[in-house]
Amino acid sequence: MKDADKLNDALVSVVAGAGLYLEQVELKPAGKRTLLRVTVDLEDGPGGVGSDQLADVSRKISAFLDESPAxxxxxxxxxxxxxxxxxxxxxxxxxxxxxxxxxxxxxAGGDITGRLDSVEGDTLSLSNGGQAREISLSDVLSARMDVEL
Incomplete structure (x- = not known):
């Protein structure tokens, strides 16, 4: 088992204890040090991780690592x-x-941009300029959120 996998296993309960979901753990060399990048998110549904939540989980992870052989x-x-x-x-x-x-x-039919209104099973409902459209997740080759300015 790789070191990042061991850390992931060790941190899952710490992050869950802070009410968040452990998305990813990465270890990268950074000069004479190692960068330990921990990505957290909400478990499910819309919304965002607040700065207080992020600070809380950061403190909990740091305290755990201070005492952990992982x-x-x-x-x-x-x-x-x-x-x-x-x-x-x-x-x-x-x-x-x-x-x-x-x-x-x-x-396969091209790029589609729109507001993701809902996800029901494997069907995505998008709207764009008053036009509604449903797309099956199986038809999506790749996807990303887009920043609105």
Missing amino acids: APSGQYVLEVSTPGATRTLTEPRHFRRAQGRKVVLAT
Whole structure:
């Protein structure tokens, strides 16, 4: 088992205890140190992780790592963040999290941009300029959230 996988297994309950979902754990060399990047999110549905939640889970992860043999050896930098505004949507949970947001979908028939109104089973309901459209998740080749300025 890789070190990142061990850390992922060790941190799942810490992150869940803070009311969040552990999206990803990455370990990367950063000079003489190691960068430990922990990505957290809400478990499901629309909404966002607040700054207070992010600070709380960061403190809990840091405290856990101070006492854990699973912590990276040597010096490391802990970075705790969310997936971000332009996250790639790869799992049904990601689409449910993106409800209400503008998304860009790549399909065999071309790109589709619109507001993701709902996710029911494997069907996405999008609207764009008053036009409603339903798309099956199986028809989506790739997808991402789009930033609205």
